[in-house]
Amino acid sequence: MLTDPDVAASYARDQTFLEPGKPLCAVAAQTRDDVVATMRWATEHRVPVVPRGAGTGLAGGATAVEGCVMLSLARMTEIRELSPADEIAVVEPGVITADLDRAARAHGLMYAPDPSSYEISTIGGNLATNAGGLRCVKYGVTRDSTLGLEVVLADGRLLTTGRRTMKGVTGYDLTGLFVGSEGTLGVITSATLRLRRAPAAPPVTVAAEFPSQRAAGDAVAAIVAAGCRPSLLELMDRNTLKAIDDWKNIGLDAGVQAMLIAQSEGELPGSADAMARLCEANGASFVAMSSSPEEADELIGLRRLAYTAKERLGACLVEDVCVPRSVLPDMITIIEETAARHDTLICTVAHAGDGNLHPVFIFDRGLSEPPANVWAAADEVFRAALRLGGTLTGEHGVGLLKRRWLGLESGPVVSEVQQKIKQVFDPLGILNPGKAI
Amino acid sequence: MLTDPDVAASYARDQTFLEPGKPLCAVAAQTRDDVVATMRWATEHRVPVVPRGAGTGLAGGATAVEGCVMLSLARMTEIRELSPADEIAVVEPGVITADLDRAARAHGLMYAPDPSSYEISTIGGNLATNAGGLRCVKYGVTRDSTLGLEVVLADGRLLTTGRRTMKGVTGYDLTGLFVGSEGTLGVITSATLRLRRAPAAPPVTVAAEFPSQRAAGDAVAAIVAAGCRPSLLELMDRNTLKAIDDWKNIGLDAGVQAMLIAQSEGELPGSADAMARLCEANGASFVAMSSSPEEADELIGLRRLAYTAKERLGACLVEDVCVPRSVLPDMITIIEETAARHDTLICTVAHAGDGNLHPVFIFDRGLSEPPANVWAAADEVFRAALRLGGTLTGEHGVGLLKRRWLGLESGPVVSEVQQKIKQVFDPLGILNPGKAI
Numbered sequence: 001m002l003t004d005p006d007v008a009a010s011y012a013r014d015q016t017f018l019e020p021g022k023p024l025c026a027v028a029a030q031t032r033d034d035v036v037a038t039m040r041w042a043t044e045h046r047v048p049v050v051p052r053g054a055g056t057g058l059a060g061g062a063t064a065v066e067g068c069v070m071l072s073l074a075r076m077t078e079i080r081e082l083s084p085a086d087e088i089a090v091v092e093p094g095v096i097t098a099d100l101d102r103a104a105r106a107h108g109l110m111y112a113p114d115p116s117s118y119e120i121s122t123i124g125g126n127l128a129t130n131a132g133g134l135r136c137v138k139y140g141v142t143r144d145s146t147l148g149l150e151v152v153l154a155d156g157r158l159l160t161t162g163r164r165t166m167k168g169v170t171g172y173d174l175t176g177l178f179v180g181s182e183g184t185l186g187v188i189t190s191a192t193l194r195l196r197r198a199p200a201a202p203p204v205t206v207a208a209e210f211p212s213q214r215a216a217g218d219a220v221a222a223i224v225a226a227g228c229r230p231s232l233l234e235l236m237d238r239n240t241l242k243a244i245d246d247w248k249n250i251g252l253d254a255g256v257q258a259m260l261i262a263q264s265e266g267e268l269p270g271s272a273d274a275m276a277r278l279c280e281a282n283g284a285s286f287v288a289m290s291s292s293p294e295e296a297d298e299l300i301g302l303r304r305l306a307y308t309a310k311e312r313l314g315a316c317l318v319e320d321v322c323v324p325r326s327v328l329p330d331m332i333t334i335i336e337e338t339a340a341r342h343d344t345l346i347c348t349v350a351h352a353g354d355g356n357l358h359p360v361f362i363f364d365r366g367l368s369e370p371p372a373n374v375w376a377a378a379d380e381v382f383r384a385a386l387r388l389g390g391t392l393t394g395e396h397g398v399g400l401l402k403r404r405w406l407g408l409e410s411g412p413v414v415s416e417v418q419q420k421i422k423q424v425f426d427p428l429g430i431l432n433p434g435k436a437i
Numbered sequence: 438m439l440t441d442p443d444v445a446a447s448y449a450r451d452q453t454f455l456e457p458g459k460p461l462c463a464v465a466a467q468t469r470d471d472v473v474a475t476m477r478w479a480t481e482h483r484v485p486v487v488p489r490g491a492g493t494g495l496a497g498g499a500t501a502v503e504g505c506v507m508l509s510l511a512r513m514t515e516i517r518e519l520s521p522a523d524e525i526a527v528v529e530p531g532v533i534t535a536d537l538d539r540a541a542r543a544h545g546l547m548y549a550p551d552p553s554s555y556e557i558s559t560i561g562g563n564l565a566t567n568a569g570g571l572r573c574v575k576y577g578v579t580r581d582s583t584l585g586l587e588v589v590l591a592d593g594r595l596l597t598t599g600r601r602t603m604k605g606v607t608g609y610d611l612t613g614l615f616v617g618s619e620g621t622l623g624v625i626t627s628a629t630l631r632l633r634r635a636p637a638a639p640p641v642t643v644a645a646e647f648p649s650q651r652a653a654g655d656a657v658a659a660i661v662a663a664g665c666r667p668s669l670l671e672l673m674d675r676n677t678l679k680a681i682d683d684w685k686n687i688g689l690d691a692g693v694q695a696m697l698i699a700q701s702e703g704e705l706p707g708s709a710d711a712m713a714r715l716c717e718a719n720g721a722s723f724v725a726m727s728s729s730p731e732e733a734d735e736l737i738g739l740r741r742l743a744y745t746a747k748e749r750l751g752a753c754l755v756e757d758v759c760v761p762r763s764v765l766p767d768m769i770t771i772i773e774e775t776a777a778r779h780d781t782l783i784c785t786v787a788h789a790g791d792g793n794l795h796p797v798f799i800f801d802r803g804l805s806e807p808p809a810n811v812w813a814a815a816d817e818v819f820r821a822a823l824r825l826g827g828t829l830t831g832e833h834g835v836g837l838l839k840r841r842w843l844g845l846e847s848g849p850v851v852s853e854v855q856q857k858i859k860q861v862f863d864p865l866g867i868l869n870p871g872k873a874i
Binding site for chain 1: 520521522523524525545566567569573574577578580581590594595596597598600601602603604605606607608609610611613614616617618622634637658661662664666702703704705759760761762763788791792793826827828829830831832833834835839843846847848850851854855857858861862873874
């Protein structure tokens, strides 16, 4: 238990600009029993608890509320079991996502979900937000890799959900309910995760530069419609590329307005060729193909740096809208027009193969919150995504940041039902209050 | 509304031996408004409602309770939308599963979940039980293909869950909660489903005959452990093969104790060869490989007839245990030993690639329920599956049939939480009372 106010305060923020409340203390749990003790005490004294992984969240899901216990799971880092025969792992919530992936690779397996932050984010945080990533266009999101959970409830009781088997329908899907619940229903202390076979051969990587964002978006829609089945399909706009170029000096050409990076793991022969041709047919000014793992790692490494590159420009408001893939070009155009209309710098990256866009609104770091023009631009982008049949958040969660728009997506019946489900698990309302729903 | 007692009674059973209660009437809904009107009336008068698709269930989930309204969704058969660009379909619950698959194939797509009954089962029934099937070893179960739902709640209010996009984490996963809830939380009136690209080339099919069931089970474990990634991996024991042979005269050889059917869709070059070799290495007496779609359809057609072939032998108690795949050979041995010890005829088929076994216990059709030795054998098999780290039901649901074993898998905390979730959606307890949880 860390009661020094400065130390406790160091647990109070995630990656957002949102100003946290002042925590009562932080608890750095090392065992399940530490979590049980914390929750029993919190229930007895009716003190709010904010569970937290590595603090890499982008929606304020782990932002401290006034007088709370910040319950960090980051020290629970054991991979308790890794079974190649059953293709599962049982892990504690503080395991770093990429560490689990590396442990699996030693057996020819992989842990598929790979948020951009996977070298620093934890499995527990990934579970809380149902994190996606670059590979999820092929392998699905965190929920798709979660078979079972051990959860400490608000009152300290233990709940075990799910199973070790590939399938199972005994009772309601409590596992799925906890994944993505942003720490509002319970504290996950162990997860049984599905591993997958790692690809046998290195993927073929396609990189294409476009003279407009719209053209890159059209190429994505064409790739999806042609059934190319990429294992990765990422888009970066010029502002993002420029932020990376300013930092890493990648030699960005003047006319490049967008770049696509695609990969194919070869289950569909000719898929990479087809994607390259579709990029050309949709106006790409330059297309390269490679099956070199080093070149692929370099390109994808740049993509994973995108968020850090943007943080160098100023404070960031990060959106995470997801739209049906056929309207991705429309959404891209709307984002560009919105930036111009509100005189706002927006840098966009997209998990384009899923229709999931991250427009990042840059504003002056000296401000405590975004200025009016940024809020207005953000509002327009959220509303446009919903109008196009999309959703507010593809993989980051609602947290605190998106609560002001929640009512636009979830009607009153959904809202009522979710509040009642929350009451089932947390009748005193002490678990991460004010977040997610 | 069908009030004639004989007509209403014709809606009262599923495929189990379980004796239904006498329904008050049946309602054959043709529109969402029919469902709304039914639920409003049922809430007002506190009358139980049992939702029902095609009645192909194997666990008593759609068995009438005394004095209930049998609410059939089988006439709501419209495919409202099929979008190749977004790879989704929006369908009513009465659509026959294979009809949706065929409609998707016309666009180079497929609807992946394919329970053996898919030519007669409905999407609504598949959603209620989170149905699996033969292809789910590669493509996942019904929940993995469900993006969003429209649900009529117990009081007649409408709830819309989920989304049209590939990803989304706005609020709790209500979609996943309804899938597999066996009609106890609401009545699904529309589903937004994910389609997938159909394989470009016909799969390679491997058929192998074994001199013992254990050897076939060992071959399955070896195929999984070697990472062959089959798109289908089915096992039939001798009793099943004999039931099919007696009916269809397939020329079953005397020494064949089990048959494996495997398919590879070619994303892993050499996978079919590797599976064939692993069958030989594990003692197969005969192995054949073919890329002829006709031969594949014939073999898999036989597999899909397995349940009907068994019904010719007598009344059936169908289990649906699922175990970690590494212990599949052990589970097979236990089933054989149990059959011998209790002098019971058990015919087993398995979605072996998922570790999901269907031991079918045959008993005299003249009896109203299984005799004591069958119950005892069934009990042993369920307990063994749980002891091996498995689950009571992989894809059929709990229904009425498995409630007596539910407490062995779901502890008191899970049970309490599930009852409370039920109360959130159905405070009067009128929706399919006594089922599933």
